[in-house]
Amino acid sequence: MTLYIGLMSGTSLDGVDGALAQFDGDQITTIASAYIAFPPTLRAELMALQAAGDNEIEREALAANQLAQHYAQCVAELLRESGRAPEDIRAVAVHGQTIRHRPELGFTRQTNNPALLAELCGIDVIADFRSRDVAAGGQGAPLVPAFHAALFGKAGQPRVVANIGGIANISVLSDDGVTGFDTGPGNVLLDGWIGRHRRQEYDADGAWSASGKLIPELLLELLQEPYLALPAPKSTGRDLFHLDWLDGHLQAYSHLAPQDVQRTLVQYTAVTLADAIRQHGAGADAVYVCGGGAYNSVLMDALAAELGKQVLVASTQALGVAPNRVEALAFAWLGYRHSERLAGNLPAVTGAQGDRILGALYPR
Template identity: 35%
Template sequence: MSDPALLTAIGAISGTSMDGIDVSLVRTDGDARVETGPGQCYPYAPALRDQLLALIADAPRAEHGALDDLEAAVSDAHADAIAQFMTEFSVDRASVRVIGLHGQTVYHRPEKRFTRQLGVGARVARALGVDVVNRFRHADVAAGGEGAPFAPLYHRALASRLEQPVMVLNLGGVGNVTFIDGETVIAFDTGPASALLDDFVLKRLGKPYDEGGRLAGSGQADAAMVASLMKHPYFDRPAPKSLDRNDFHAWAKAVESLGDSEGAATLAAFTVASAADAVRHVPRPPVRWLVTGGGRLNATFMRLLHDALGVPVEPVEAVGWNGDFIEAQCFGYLAVRSLRGLPLSLPTTTGVPAPMTGGELWRAA
């Protein structure tokens, strides 16, 4: 018999790569109890992805533009993806209490107290006949928080039965960590992750990323250059703190003077050095690191992290988590927290002045 304390939620998010919409299912009480379900990614139509990429490249329009038609298209793409997911995995719509619709971030400037994610909650709720929570980050940013990262409380729930302290490292375009030690949760962006290396490999070889870390693994890092890169003032800033995907590109321009393999190796070493430096900003060293995000598939990142940290460093799959869909699951989880009036962010995760509730509820009818 199902536990009435656990609500079924579906989370949906499209990341900064805009490759597609990740959809996943969770059953949760919005606190420490989580049962994860299936996940799937549904690509954007190429024309819609091209429109979104063009928008991201036009910051004034992304911030101020009237985007009604584009937002409607993004909303419909999310609704279609969720409907396809429910059909594919035989999810009864009547069993789904809420959908957590993160949508598509197109502009995020917490220093301006402004963030913009495309996705009309009311439109998706009507299309699917299921209540929707969206606009998760807005209250945090309006109150002076960074509005990111937003997965730490979900990480805490997943890690509740693990030996602690544990560090969850997400290697996306930017690296971020969640330090978990009982009720203590500290989160912040560590520095560059895959963005610098991806863009370097695209420019040099015309490939979207360094598959498996092979190019970086074949070269010798320039240790002096890595040491110079680590002098960026960001690393001495106290946590919590956050970054934009491209914040380190100008700083790392010197790498362009290196050959392909040496440049890739140097950027990989810089990524790992910045992640390892995170230990300076937490109360005590973690006994274990769990790595999520696409960077966990980069064998060079993983080897260098293990060498630098001296404790177990493993992909999150080692503890039964699904690294491809943690973020989608997270927004299903946060939707349940929002329904229950529980905080979505903390002073130690986003720098918000006090534990902050958030999200906006849109009824199906």
């Protein structure tokens, strides 16, 4: 039995989720979980680094140092909660913060300072999981479908796991294998829009969108985005879906109430997810949702309505794992795979030329 910590800070830029997990063969047991919020200044700087700007190299390095401090806080909280010591942990597996994702140009960049994190924690750190897959011709994303299969797969029961973070992706789990890809925006546009108009980081339980009404014409306009029609494997991020992209589509809709736009963005996430599930879901009659979107009841209801009564839509809590802990657990699993010299990617998902061991080791 070995213990690994997984740390994930995703496209929503809200903070870092951590999970301490025990691995015993095929058995995965969650020991503890923690969350450390980013301060507004760090969140703003990470958001600014999503686009080209002055003095980027120094600013990114300083942001990476701050990130490492927050990651170390999360590790300390997990150790405190579980009563474990640093020497009890085989490794900390950390995703880093994506600031560029351009696999079509042969790179993806997750800001991080894993050397500093190893120094702060006194634990081996495994980082930079995506670049090895990209080097092998893959998208570097999504990486979670292999973990979803390990944790949630069940023989004879085809099912879909939908992760609705900043970007949404699906994992299709069936006896024929595992497939998956990024379907489009999850919460990234929703968070950006409410941030602009109400100075809130996210739309808690979809309350603001519930006060608006769907604008069918705008929804149809957004659905013309070429990315949606691309064949898998494919992945996306803030490089495509951001407020400037949205503003370009809103030029003919300047008269709309902001809450109506928010309600339409909810439907956009639901429709793009549902379309992907219908086309690639391999006859699955259950969809389990993880990520922050699982806590938005308006979004969950919209997804359920799009898929129809014949498909169960529930959060991964129904399978025993809180929706906001799945990705951190996934990176603990990827760290375990790295240490065991086992592949962490799925070429059928990412398009890589073959199985690859993911991540780079920074010894304590």
